[in-house]
Amino acid sequence: MMNGAAAHSSHSQVVDALGKAIVSGEFAVGATLPGDAELEARFGVSRTVLREAMKTLAAKGLIVPRARIGTRVMPKAEWNLFDGDILTWHFAVGVDDGFLIHLSDIRLGFEPHAAALAARHAVEADINQMMLLAVAMGDPDHTPESLALADLRFHLAVMEASRNPFMRTIGSLIEAALAGVFKLSSPAADRGKIGDVAASHMRIVEEIRRRDEDGARRAMENVIRVGRGRMMGALGAPEA
Template sequence: MKDLLETVLTRAPKRTSHAQVVDQLGKAIVSGEFPVGSILPGDPELAARFRVSRTVLREAMKTLAAKGMIVPRARIGTRVTPPKEWNLFDADILTWHFACGVNEEFLQHLSEVRFAFETHAAALAARNASDAEIVTMMRLAVAMGDANHSAETLAVADLKFHLSVLDASGNPFLRTVGSLIEAALVGVFRLSSPTDEKGGIDEVARNHIRIVEEIRNRNEAGARQAMEYVIKYGRDRIHEAFAKGEMA
């Protein structure tokens, strides 16, 4: 659940040789070291660069191809594809964007996707959530008000809450957008955190509790509006951070 968030917060290294090659080569593509349309170096050169066997390298290349980032061409080589062909729902690709640096436009796009999916998920939760799911969502919302939160623990608590709403929507397809929500929350966390402001944690908790109250009241329109308010709050924090000259 927290792969992207934990990677950004802890900078945890990849464990296996395969994962390390995928990670390093993916970052090289996202950063533009290997530009769109370029042909990657041959297997011998890449295997030497990453100090792995050709077998490991080829498996890594298959993984990147499955993500839409590269495509092999007979007698030509492996070409880097345009970003529009990448699977931007993929947690690895989102992680690499943050590792290489994201801009305000990228984070704005994430906010727009959240408006599309999460507001509807909240409305569906108001219709479909069980009593047990509502209790869980309220517990998670209240826990966000813990005065002892650090920026990191608040980010994790925030993620748990939003994923619980997706679960409570009853639509399994919505749960698959969890990595996008993770990315959006990572973006807000890296730019600024409510823990940096007096009363910030209390305000965040109140806003999330309101979502649950609307869901508990089976008010679909109210739940949608409450979720929209929370997403706008995060979006505005991003705008303010960039206006101050801060970088993601």
């Protein structure tokens, strides 16, 4: 999502194209997808490749095959929004402020507690690594893209240091949220703000080093809320 790497295999290209078409509404919820022959011709792939792509989309909750009816697009409530591909497709076709707010709400539900767990479980090597990543965020030569990647590495390191395997599985969600925030408004556009971003992340590490779970929780919450405020300002929407 961050580096914009393109899919190269026939299977991944079909999954990507159909996934975007479904998320964009080209194939609406409840609609039946075109038949195999039409889709094979559309993408220039074999039936085997098409069926494997359909299995992938079904596993993500986007579609369900029905005997004698065809393949139907599932309601959005069935989609796995924690899936990295689905999140990427949402950003590719365009998201509204409501979608981004929901993302930041989920981050507020997970990441502050992950920081508190890191304060409890992180070893010295974890803490040193997080501090290095926080310091790296202060590089004045950052572009919006490189700062977003630096930010992502830091937040994933905190999730890892939490020692909770469930926390580690939501990396795609964090990546999507950060990609959305930085796409709309990056601190790298204002060199004076880069140091503030690094300092706020260093504060998280300092609280973790002190084993202050409440302090780590508050510091992480502050970082997410600041990013959310920047995003809402770029959208011209009032902070919820």
